[in-house]
Amino acid sequence: MNAEIIAIGSELLTPYRQDTNSLFLTDKLNQIGIEVRFKTVVGDRMPDLVAATATALSRVDLVLFMGGLGPTEDDLTREAVAKTLGRQLNRDSEFVEWLRARFAERGWQMPENNARQGDIIDGAEMLPNKRGSAPGQFLQVDYRGKMKVIILLPGPPVELTSLFEEQCVERLRRIVPGLYIATRELKIAMIGESMADKRAASVYKKRTDVETTILAGTPGEVQIHLRARGDSAEAAQQRVDSLASALEDEFQDAMFSAQGESLEQIVGYYLEMRGATLAVAESCTGGMLAERITTIPGSSRYFLGGAVVYHNGLKAELADVPPLLIDEHGAVSGEVATALAEGIRRRCKSTLGVGVTGIAGPGGGSEEKPVGLVFIALADGNRTDVVERKFFGDRQRIRQWASQQALDMVRRKLM
Amino acid sequence: MNAEIIAIGSELLTPYRQDTNSLFLTDKLNQIGIEVRFKTVVGDRMPDLVAATATALSRVDLVLFMGGLGPTEDDLTREAVAKTLGRQLNRDSEFVEWLRARFAERGWQMPENNARQGDIIDGAEMLPNKRGSAPGQFLQVDYRGKMKVIILLPGPPVELTSLFEEQCVERLRRIVPGLYIATRELKIAMIGESMADKRAASVYKKRTDVETTILAGTPGEVQIHLRARGDSAEAAQQRVDSLASALEDEFQDAMFSAQGESLEQIVGYYLEMRGATLAVAESCTGGMLAERITTIPGSSRYFLGGAVVYHNGLKAELADVPPLLIDEHGAVSGEVATALAEGIRRRCKSTLGVGVTGIAGPGGGSEEKPVGLVFIALADGNRTDVVERKFFGDRQRIRQWASQQALDMVRRKLM
Numbered sequence: 102m103n104a105e106i107i108a109i110g111s112e113l114l115t116p117y118r119q120d121t122n123s124l125f126l127t128d129k130l131n132q133i134g135i136e137v138r139f140k141t142v143v144g145d146r147m148p149d150l151v152a153a154t155a156t157a158l159s160r161v162d163l164v165l166f167m168g169g170l171g172p173t174e175d176d177l178t179r180e181a182v183a184k185t186l187g188r189q190l191n192r193d194s195e196f197v198e199w200l201r202a203r204f205a206e207r208g209w210q211m212p213e214n215n216a217r218q219g220d221i222i223d224g225a226e227m228l229p230n231k232r233g234s235a236p237g238q239f240l241q242v243d244y245r246g247k248m249k250v251i252i253l254l255p256g257p258p259v260e261l262t263s264l265f266e267e268q269c270v271e272r273l274r275r276i277v278p279g280l281y282i283a284t285r286e287l288k289i290a291m292i293g294e295s296m297a298d299k300r301a302a303s304v305y306k307k308r309t310d311v312e313t314t315i316l317a318g319t320p321g322e323v324q325i326h327l328r329a330r331g332d333s334a335e336a337a338q339q340r341v342d343s344l345a346s347a348l349e350d351e352f353q354d355a356m357f358s359a360q361g362e363s364l365e366q367i368v369g370y371y372l373e374m375r376g377a378t379l380a381v382a383e384s385c386t387g388g389m390l391a392e393r394i395t396t397i398p399g400s401s402r403y404f405l406g407g408a409v410v411y412h413n414g415l416k417a418e419l420a421d422v423p424p425l426l427i428d429e430h431g432a433v434s435g436e437v438a439t440a441l442a443e444g445i446r447r448r449c450k451s452t453l454g455v456g457v458t459g460i461a462g463p464g465g466g467s468e469e470k471p472v473g474l475v476f477i478a479l480a481d482g483n484r485t486d487v488v489e490r491k492f493f494g495d496r497q498r499i500r501q502w503a504s505q506q507a508l509d510m511v512r513r514k515l516m
Numbered sequence: 517m518n519a520e521i522i523a524i525g526s527e528l529l530t531p532y533r534q535d536t537n538s539l540f541l542t543d544k545l546n547q548i549g550i551e552v553r554f555k556t557v558v559g560d561r562m563p564d565l566v567a568a569t570a571t572a573l574s575r576v577d578l579v580l581f582m583g584g585l586g587p588t589e590d591d592l593t594r595e596a597v598a599k600t601l602g603r604q605l606n607r608d609s610e611f612v613e614w615l616r617a618r619f620a621e622r623g624w625q626m627p628e629n630n631a632r633q634g635d636i637i638d639g640a641e642m643l644p645n646k647r648g649s650a651p652g653q654f655l656q657v658d659y660r661g662k663m664k665v666i667i668l669l670p671g672p673p674v675e676l677t678s679l680f681e682e683q684c685v686e687r688l689r690r691i692v693p694g695l696y697i698a699t700r701e702l703k704i705a706m707i708g709e710s711m712a713d714k715r716a717a718s719v720y721k722k723r724t725d726v727e728t729t730i731l732a733g734t735p736g737e738v739q740i741h742l743r744a745r746g747d748s749a750e751a752a753q754q755r756v757d758s759l760a761s762a763l764e765d766e767f768q769d770a771m772f773s774a775q776g777e778s779l780e781q782i783v784g785y786y787l788e789m790r791g792a793t794l795a796v797a798e799s800c801t802g803g804m805l806a807e808r809i810t811t812i813p814g815s816s817r818y819f820l821g822g823a824v825v826y827h828n829g830l831k832a833e834l835a836d837v838p839p840l841l842i843d844e845h846g847a848v849s850g851e852v853a854t855a856l857a858e859g860i861r862r863r864c865k866s867t868l869g870v871g872v873t874g875i876a877g878p879g880g881g882s883e884e885k886p887v888g889l890v891f892i893a894l895a896d897g898n899r900t901d902v903v904e905r906k907f908f909g910d911r912q913r914i915r916q917w918a919s920q921q922a923l924d925m926v927r928r929k930l931m
Binding site: 400 | 527528529530531532533534536538539540542543546551552553554555556557558559561564567568571575729731739741795796798801802803804805806807809810811813814815816819820821822823824825826827829830833834863864865877878879880911912915
């Protein structure tokens with residue numbers, strides 16, 4: 102079965118907003134074995150909506166509409182689909198009374214235009230919306246001699262996702278039986294996209310039963326998405342798992358995630374498992390490393406904190422870097438990175454200490470120390486490892502690469 | 517004139533990738549006075565491409581194709597458009613020789629499939645691509661009795677943007693003369709989207725000559741996009757400027773940006789203008805505040821650094837918070853926020869010090885101190901202001917709100 106997703110709303114045709122719901126829907130549809138063949142964005146105009154609906158019905162089996170189900174005059178999806186099908190709308194009085202009661206509970210009188218949300222296309226099932234007021238609709242129709250499925254979904258992501266998962270997946274599975282899709286996401290650190298692709302291709306090219314997509318994630322991360330079909334969930338899973346383990350063999354310890362976890366999650370997992378704690382002293386990353394670590398709920402169990410030592414004076418004040426060391430080697434040097442890692446570790450009494458210093462640009466570079474040069478050190482109390490890297494890209498990318506390198510060093514230390 | 521943008525590529529129909537070029541193109545087209553009525557995404561299949569092309573030509577005046585111009589078998593845009601129009605492709609031998617020479621310069625032999633990039637639709641102008649190899653194409657055709665404009669653009673953003681700006685804007689201006697569009701972006705801090713919309717509507721509803729779009733930005737930021745048409749650039753500009761100043765009157769000092777600048781930029785601008793410096797001590801934001809400040813190039817001129825004091829021991833060690841204060845009031849309290857701001861200011865010898873402490877969740881909340889409770893303090897050496905806020909949303913949103921509040925307090929202090 103193939104599908105078209107139609108996103109409705111004039112705001113989606115401005116330079117400021119974009120449909121993102123379709124990525125979620127595509128993933129869910131693919132898992133049921135339904136392929137998305139077209140995506141369309143159309144504004145809130147009746148003739149455009151009717152034209153888009155007719156076009157979609159003529160070229161795919163399943164048409165999903167997102168948005169345009171609210172109470173205002175701009176919300177025309179119900180009318181447009183009904184008009185294209187030559188069917189009438191029936192107002193569901195039970196729904197209208199429910200909605201009126203909901204308003205009344207809050208002490209409000211329901212504005213009458215809200216009743217439009219209960220207009221159901223003749224022959225459609227109403228799909229109650231637990232997160233909002235506008236219900237979805239599901240119908241199968243004969244359109245010019247062919248069976249078509251039509252689904253109307255509300256636009257707000259929280260409403261759309263729960264309504265689709267709870268009320269559409271099973272209905273579609275009954276129509277498209279016997280096909281299962283399994284997916285897995287693997288992640289690789291600190292290998293460039295083209296090199297990762299080349300190495301992965303040597304493995305996945307032999308396996309035509311699994312669809313493989315290589316994508317660049319945050320700088321310093323490459324994602325490998327695997328997707329396989331099967332007659333059962335187990336058969337599909339077995340296919341992706343088998344290719345995943347072949348890829349693990351290829352990438353060895355550069356592969357940090359075998360189930361889609363983020364590098365921050367993996368680092369947190371290892372720290373907690375080892376009963377270790379971490380502190381960081383950052384110059385060029387400016388807090389990004391700490392910020393990434395603390396995105397993880399519960400990170401306070403292993404992350405103590407640290408210092409952002411942008412100004413050279415603070416490198417001494419907060420991380421005990423001897424000012425003479427900066428005079429001698431420069432703030433951007435392996436020696437200062439080492440002193441930052443060791444100093445912050447002592448200050449914070451952590452198991453591990455990380456120091457980062459570099460030139461994020463766009464200014465501040467020199468021939469000897471160009472923009473992109475970063476030193477990253479990791480101290481454990483016995484030894485301190487320091488790496489020198491030259492990263493490319495703009496200020497933000499250089500900072501992202503540097504924080505990724507630091508996280509990856511911590512991961513490798515604890516593996 | 518109205519337009520449809522067609523993005524081509526099977527990867528754009530997966531759950532992992534999305535067309536983003538269309539936002540750029542929409543902005544540029546709007547500026548010329550062309551309205552985007554439909555956007556379509558279609559995969560690399562000849563029948564689907566021909567169907568999408570025919571549909572677009574039947575419903576709009578200008579059709580822009582993005583992608584599918586490369587050398588591989590999957591690159592079918594040229595063939596599909598030619599086929600839909602019933603025209604032939606002519607291989608441009610001059611282009612092919614140029615491309616062959618480019619390969620030769622690098623010591624490579626051109627794979628013969630690259631010559632396909634020189635296949636030009638009969639009647640089209642070739643648009644040379646300075647950033648890549650595949651040229652664009654521009655043609656005007658009579659399609660079923662109506663004049664249509666067709667533009668073929670390469671998919672990679674860097675190629676598409678330069679090719680469109682350098683070679684399509686003027687060609688389109690000659691076809692759509694005498695219409696100019698001016699835009700402006702205003703930003704408001706720490707007012708909710710619906711409240712901001714209500715207040716803005718009282719001003720912009722009276723002005724039908726300017727299109728107004730209200731959007732939520734990062735948590736704690738609302739953007740107001742203005743767009744007006746005119747017979748001259750000046751007339752259009754005068755319209756948006758006039759509404760912008762009415763909105764400035766409405767929002768007063770809650771409006772932090774009148775030209776689209778970020779809050780981080782504005783804070784940096786004020787700090788530098790006042791010759792002031794800043795240091796921060798962050799608990800729940802975990803480095804996010806420092807990270808946001810240091811996204812701005814040159815921020816080392818006014819941002820000294822600070823401490824991420826996740827662990828309570830570090831609040832004393834790095835920001836001189838008396839441990840007894842924490843025992844008495846709890847780490848999440850106005851007293852500790854105040855001590856953090858004052859302590860980090862003294863430690864770093866900065867003009868201003870900021871302290872942030874709160875509960876980002878999902879765990880760690882209590883009835884007395886729920887998830888979302890955040891205290892933010894700003895010390896200037898004479899006085900310390902502290903605010904207590906209750907933010908809603910997930911961990912990341914609460915951290916974003918808190919860092920936004922802190923930045924906005926610094927801005928208001930310096931205004």
